[in-house]
Amino acid sequence: MKELEPSISSRTVRVAKLRDFTRRAFQSTGLSLADAETGADVLVTTDAWGVFTHGTKSLAGYLRRLQAGGLRSSGRPTVVAEGPSWAMMDGGSALGMVTSTSAMECAVAKAKSTGIAYVGVRNSCHFGAAGYYAWLAARQGLIGITFANDRPSVTAPGARGAMLGSNPIAYAVPAGRHRPILLDIATSTVAGGKVAAARARGERIPPDWLVDADGRPTTDPADFYKGGALAPMAGHKGYGFALLAEVLAGALTGAALRFAVGSWIESDPALATGHGAAFLAIDPGMGSPASDFPRRMDLLIDEIHSAPKAAGATRIYVPGEREWEHHEQAIARGIDFPPDVLESLDGAARLSGQDLKTLFD
Amino acid sequence: MKELEPSISSRTVRVAKLRDFTRRAFQSTGLSLADAETGADVLVTTDAWGVFTHGTKSLAGYLRRLQAGGLRSSGRPTVVAEGPSWAMMDGGSALGMVTSTSAMECAVAKAKSTGIAYVGVRNSCHFGAAGYYAWLAARQGLIGITFANDRPSVTAPGARGAMLGSNPIAYAVPAGRHRPILLDIATSTVAGGKVAAARARGERIPPDWLVDADGRPTTDPADFYKGGALAPMAGHKGYGFALLAEVLAGALTGAALRFAVGSWIESDPALATGHGAAFLAIDPGMGSPASDFPRRMDLLIDEIHSAPKAAGATRIYVPGEREWEHHEQAIARGIDFPPDVLESLDGAARLSGQDLKTLFD
Numbered sequence: 018m019k020e021l022e023p024s025i026s027s028r029t030v031r032v033a034k035l036r037d038f039t040r041r042a043f044q045s046t047g048l049s050l051a052d053a054e055t056g057a058d059v060l061v062t063t064d065a066w067g068v069f070t071h072g073t074k075s076l077a078g079y080l081r082r083l084q085a086g087g088l089r090s091s092g093r094p095t096v097v098a099e100g101p102s103w104a105m106m107d108g109g110s111a112l113g114m115v116t117s118t119s120a121m122e123c124a125v126a127k128a129k130s131t132g133i134a135y136v137g138v139r140n141s142c143h144f145g146a147a148g149y150y151a152w153l154a155a156r157q158g159l160i161g162i163t164f165a166n167d168r169p170s171v172t173a174p175g176a177r178g179a180m181l182g183s184n185p186i187a188y189a190v191p192a193g194r195h196r197p198i199l200l201d202i203a204t205s206t207v208a209g210g211k212v213a214a215a216r217a218r219g220e221r222i223p224p225d226w227l228v229d230a231d232g233r234p235t236t237d238p239a240d241f242y243k244g245g246a247l248a249p250m251a252g253h254k255g256y257g258f259a260l261l262a263e264v265l266a267g268a269l270t271g272a273a274l275r276f277a278v279g280s281w282i283e284s285d286p287a288l289a290t291g292h293g294a295a296f297l298a299i300d301p302g303m304g305s306p307a308s309d310f311p312r313r314m315d316l317l318i319d320e321i322h323s324a325p326k327a328a329g330a331t332r333i334y335v336p337g338e339r340e341w342e343h344h345e346q347a348i349a350r351g352i353d354f355p356p357d358v359l360e361s362l363d364g365a366a367r368l369s370g371q372d373l374k375t376l377f378d
Numbered sequence: 379m380k381e382l383e384p385s386i387s388s389r390t391v392r393v394a395k396l397r398d399f400t401r402r403a404f405q406s407t408g409l410s411l412a413d414a415e416t417g418a419d420v421l422v423t424t425d426a427w428g429v430f431t432h433g434t435k436s437l438a439g440y441l442r443r444l445q446a447g448g449l450r451s452s453g454r455p456t457v458v459a460e461g462p463s464w465a466m467m468d469g470g471s472a473l474g475m476v477t478s479t480s481a482m483e484c485a486v487a488k489a490k491s492t493g494i495a496y497v498g499v500r501n502s503c504h505f506g507a508a509g510y511y512a513w514l515a516a517r518q519g520l521i522g523i524t525f526a527n528d529r530p531s532v533t534a535p536g537a538r539g540a541m542l543g544s545n546p547i548a549y550a551v552p553a554g555r556h557r558p559i560l561l562d563i564a565t566s567t568v569a570g571g572k573v574a575a576a577r578a579r580g581e582r583i584p585p586d587w588l589v590d591a592d593g594r595p596t597t598d599p600a601d602f603y604k605g606g607a608l609a610p611m612a613g614h615k616g617y618g619f620a621l622l623a624e625v626l627a628g629a630l631t632g633a634a635l636r637f638a639v640g641s642w643i644e645s646d647p648a649l650a651t652g653h654g655a656a657f658l659a660i661d662p663g664m665g666s667p668a669s670d671f672p673r674r675m676d677l678l679i680d681e682i683h684s685a686p687k688a689a690g691a692t693r694i695y696v697p698g699e700r701e702w703e704h705h706e707q708a709i710a711r712g713i714d715f716p717p718d719v720l721e722s723l724d725g726a727a728r729l730s731g732q733d734l735k736t737l738f739d
Contacts, residue, residue, distance in 0.1 A: 100492060100493045100664055101462055101492040102463040102492040102493045102494045103493030103494055105664070131461060131463040131492055132461045132495075133463050133464055133495065133496045133658075134494065135493060135660060160625070160630075172688075173682070173685075173694060174694070175687060175693060175694040176685050176686065176688055177689070177691075178685070178686050180682065180685055180694075188618075190625050190629075198621065200618035200621075200622070231688060231689040232686075232687070232688025232691065233688065233689055250615055251611040251615075251616065253697070254561075254563045255612065257549075257561035257563065257697045258561075260559065260561075260697065261551075261561070264521070265521075265660075267678075268551075268671065268675055269521075269662055269671060271674075274677070274678055274681075275678070275681060297494075299496060299626075301630055303459070303464045303466070309632075310630060313629045313632075314625070316635070317624065317625075317628075317636070320635075324539070324541055325537065325538040325593075326536060326537065326538055326593070327533075327536055327589070327593025327594065328538070328592040328593055330536035330538075330593065332536060333537050333541075334535070334536065335621070336614070336621065
């Protein structure tokens with residue numbers, strides 16, 4: 018391959034190497050091979066999609082919690098109660114990616130039998146990209162939907178300070194000829210990282226990104242660090258969706274709620290964070306010939322692609338399409354990480370007794 | 379009561395009278411008493427919530443379609459396929475409110491047995507407020523979620539003109555001491571009615587409400603009538619949620635998709651519109667003592683209520699709280715309709731051989 022791809026620089030990371038590195042890092046903390054592979058698949062797939070904020074950039078943070086005991090390397094998610102179309106799982110402070118993968122697989126198995134299933138999770142932790150688990154369902158031909166709660170960082174209409182987490186919602190829908198539709202969003206207008214980046218560049222931000230310590234809209238990113246909070250996407254609508262996630266992932270599961278959820282980055286790494294999550298799977302084969310839904314999805318996607326374009330636009334994307342194109346490139350040519358990810362990977366290398374250079378051999 | 383409430387003007391409509399008027403109007407087109415009562419309950423409850431855009435203001439429009447045959451007064455929703463946790467219904471071009479009520483009741487019954495259920499609907503029509511059906515589940519102690527598709531009026535990133543409907547998403551969650559949480563939103567930034575109102579007042583609109591005929595953001599509401607389209611809420615996020623509704627309510631159900639959906643207002647009233655909808659019910663009693671979920675919801679709502687307030691704010695509302703307060707007032711003192719609703723009710727009176735004055739006796 019190297020002869021065919023001379024453009025690959027020394028900073029480009031092969032997906033297979035990244036996967037080995039990540040698996041070994043998890044194993045270094047006592048995770049089983051299977052769990053380490055699960056964790057690595059979540060993070061590396063996310064990087065391959067180009068979603069660097071939720072991929073291996075977080076590996077060092079997970080390792081710290083695994084080493085300190087807040088995440089238990091021998092933790093096993095267990096089903097504590099279940100019915101025909103639902104289950105409640107206790108994550109046992111296992112790696113969030115291990116618990117969440119197990120939960121969506123459980124939802125898929127039940128949905129194949131009854132048409133739809135809900136699996137709720139408590140005693141979990143930050144689980145990477147919510148979209149990964151939605152896609153786990155879609156790659157088996159089912160519609161997947163993921164909700165999670167998190168420690169509050171987002172305000173609500175009328176509130177001063179943070180009310181709810183940036184509680185993510187993700188869904189994936191399988192098609193026929195086309196790759197699955199995949200949407201993965203935070204219910205805040207933007208992620209906190211965008212505010213930090215604007216501050217670092219000395220720029221003002223749009224007035225719908227942030228409120229200041231009094232709960233008033235602000236264009237100064239520094240207000241985030243002086244008692245401010247992120248703004249919910251689309252005002253009361255984003256607040257409402259974040260609350261739905263808090264209900265399905267938290268109130269319904271017995272997980273920690275609001276400020277009872279620990280910060281997976283800032284809280285004592287020896288303590289569990291208590292995150293909750295919810296996983297829905299819907300089998301589109303119910304009630305129609307198996308081929309009908311994929312065909313209808315292809316038609317819908319074709320219609321969207323061929324719709325008239327806005328001035329200056331050449332394509333209309335369906336959600337996830339950019340990520341799948343990035344994924345293809347990543348598999349073929351490797352991943353070019355920005356400096357912040359490489360810096361974090363260097364931390365993960367040191368924490369797991371590996372040499373970062375092996376990633377670029 | 380009149381002695382106790384001397385402030386009631388002749389324009390105030392008692393809820394019981396509005397319900398009778400609406401039921402008789404539906405019966406005048408051949409609907410059975412039961413179906414007419416169902417339709418009246420949806421529209422009058424919506425008015426009692428103060429959501430006048432989706433209440434009896436639409437009655438005249440439904441009557442026109444019932445009289446012309448596009449809605450069939452003798453139509454019956456039927457289950458065409460089902461499993462333990464799902465059903466697919468054909469609305470048979472019955473009144474959308476009749477089909478949707480039947481569908482959510484079916485979802486509730488199945489969810490009580492298996493924990494969660496999905497019911498999809500095709501050959502339906504505009505069904506009023508999506509939140510009503512979510513609340514049908516919540517008033518029986520279940521979490522309800524509603525999705526619907528509609529004829530496109532909302533653009534997508536990169537598109538010129540409308541891509542998807544303002545596809546509503548609504549959910550309701552029962553609590554203990556507190557009234558159910560209830561969110562009912564369009565996936566556009568604002569409804570078309572707000573653009574029309576701004577145009578009537580000669581005002582500019584914010585740049586995230588509308589795109590012009592070239593797909594560019596505009597502050598001129600008149601652009602809506604010159605090939606423009608509504609903007610999705612929060613950009614690609616609202617587009618993604620609208621697409622999820624199109625999938626669950628349309629692609630999965632066999633309903634009409636995108637421009638194959640007729641406009642319930644503008645299309646030939648003799649023709650079916652082919653709308654689709656989806657209804658989810660989740661039984662929070664699964665896996666925990668029956669009292670646990672209501673208690674956790676009360677705690678969550680109490681925490682939100684008592685959180686610090688923004689400068690100038692005196693309360694923090696949970697979704698639906700304003701609607702429930704309006705509802706209490708409506709039951710106690712009647713509903714004060716704005717002129718546009720009264721004008722539309724006058725049209726409904728004429729179409730059904732009633733006298734509008736009887737509403738104010």
